[in-house]
Amino acid sequence: MNQQHTTAVGETPGREPLSFLNPSAPEPWASFIEQIDRVAPHLGNLAGWLETLKHPKRILIVDVPVHRDDGSVAHYEGYRVQHNLSRGPGKGGVRFHPAVTLNEVMALSGWMTIKNAALNLPYGGAKGGIRLDPRTHSRGELQRITRRYTSEIGFIIGPDKDIPAPDVGTNEQTMAWMMDTYSMNIGSTATGVVTGKPISLGGSLGRHEATGRGVFIAAREAGQRSNVPIVGARVVIQGFGNVGGIAARMFHDAGAKVIAVQDHSATIANEAGIDIPAALAHAQAHGGLKDFPGATDISVSDFWSLPSDYLIPAALEGQILPERARTLKTRIVVEGANGPTTPAADDILRERGILVVPDVLANAGGVTVSYFEWVQDFSNFFWSEEEINSRLERIMVGAFEAIWKLAEERQVSLRTATFIIACQRVLAAREQRGLYP
Numbered sequence: 001m002n003q004q005h006t007t008a009v010g011e012t013p014g015r016e017p018l019s020f021l022n023p024s025a026p027e028p029w030a031s032f033i034e035q036i037d038r039v040a041p042h043l044g045n046l047a048g049w050l051e052t053l054k055h056p057k058r059i060l061i062v063d064v065p066v067h068r069d070d071g072s073v074a075h076y077e078g079y080r081v082q083h084n085l086s087r088g089p090g091k092g093g094v095r096f097h098p099a100v101t102l103n104e105v106m107a108l109s110g111w112m113t114i115k116n117a118a119l120n121l122p123y124g125g126a127k128g129g130i131r132l133d134p135r136t137h138s139r140g141e142l143q144r145i146t147r148r149y150t151s152e153i154g155f156i157i158g159p160d161k162d163i164p165a166p167d168v169g170t171n172e173q174t175m176a177w178m179m180d181t182y183s184m185n186i187g188s189t190a191t192g193v194v195t196g197k198p199i200s201l202g203g204s205l206g207r208h209e210a211t212g213r214g215v216f217i218a219a220r221e222a223g224q225r226s227n228v229p230i231v232g233a234r235v236v237i238q239g240f241g242n243v244g245g246i247a248a249r250m251f252h253d254a255g256a257k258v259i260a261v262q263d264h265s266a267t268i269a270n271e272a273g274i275d276i277p278a279a280l281a282h283a284q285a286h287g288g289l290k291d292f293p294g295a296t297d298i299s300v301s302d303f304w305s306l307p308s309d310y311l312i313p314a315a316l317e318g319q320i321l322p323e324r325a326r327t328l329k330t331r332i333v334v335e336g337a338n339g340p341t342t343p344a345a346d347d348i349l350r351e352r353g354i355l356v357v358p359d360v361l362a363n364a365g366g367v368t369v370s371y372f373e374w375v376q377d378f379s380n381f382f383w384s385e386e387e388i389n390s391r392l393e394r395i396m397v398g399a400f401e402a403i404w405k406l407a408e409e410r411q412v413s414l415r416t417a418t419f420i421i422a423c424q425r426v427l428a429a430r431e432q433r434g435l436y437p
């Protein structure tokens, strides 16, 4: 696998040939721009500021040279994009994945701007990533890569500048290394520089489950308004990591039947409902769902055409394209992943009467509890898990209600309604601050 592929600065970064995603998917940044354009007619005079959101404030590309275990030196390309800082410091995850490109990180940073503003969190939007496959690297190599990357982006991150968090391929341990490296470089312990840390280092109770919990809350709210009860519902989930795995457990515990799950290693189904705790234990022990005994393997095309009540894409972007949108047999799509549905596919789902709860609302539980973690780190006063979960519930339900109401008033999709609320907040801040100098 070529880890050293580079994208020349100034070129439009292309999707990697090694990407297993559908190569006909539009570039994620193009999808983001189209989503922004769709909001313009709803913004009144603020639309005059919309160009702001088409221009990331700051893009940093870094070389990450690291000794591999065999003594060779490998170079990895890393990114940190601060899309918009009008409402506060940057906030967004760090992705380790072989298909990471600048284009993808730009789009993910833009979605963070929208998500943070839609939930009214006092943050701008940012995102980072390194193009590598963490599964083919040892723990020692990952630690060296993480530390060098953190040092390289160190001058633009900080508790009041930009606060990274976990995303695909990164976890609490990655955040611990980032926090330690940043702290060593500045000479004092700065717990608030990242969120999603281990509890012992200033992490928050409930953070690990927060994104999956938020996906479940969003699904429940959508189901209540669309007459699709959770109890007995047929649920299909793509991605069985932090987001998909926790969401699966919450649906399972609430009495739904998770009938099919897909991860990077297998696509499995069981019409009677998969035993999710057993599947989670298997994935934990074996690094994926492959060979899980409690279900049968099905083809990818069968997976996408299974009749279901809820479909939860919780892996990567570019999964629901027009072709799949025409044939999906589900009632509600709840986007756990960022950017799983392209704008053209969105339109088809809407025409077909399939409700889509967009990523920028559905998966916002993670950044919401990251915000709680950051506040706790600043105040050095830590909350109980009940307090965190009840505050998360209140914020998610409040945002859902406001977005649902606006979507009905303006007769637009939930995605457009979320973008309207978010863009109004970001662009009003932009206008009030004025341009420097």
Ligand code: NAD
Binding pocket: 020, 021, 166, 167, 168, 169, 170, 211, 238, 239, 240, 241, 242, 243, 244, 262, 263, 264, 265, 288, 314, 315, 316, 317, 336, 337, 338, 363, 364, 366, 367
């Ligand atoms: P993760 O690394 O914990 O899990 C990713 C899952 O996707 C794994 O089960 C993996 O096997 C699966 N996967 C990877 N490639 C796949 C493929 N081609 N087909 C099917 N499955 C595949 O990552 P995560 O944190 O769960 O993130 C998943 C999505 O949720 C991403 O889009 C991420 O940006 C988004 N998200 C994550 C958080 C968070 O707090 N972790 C917050 C908001 C949004």
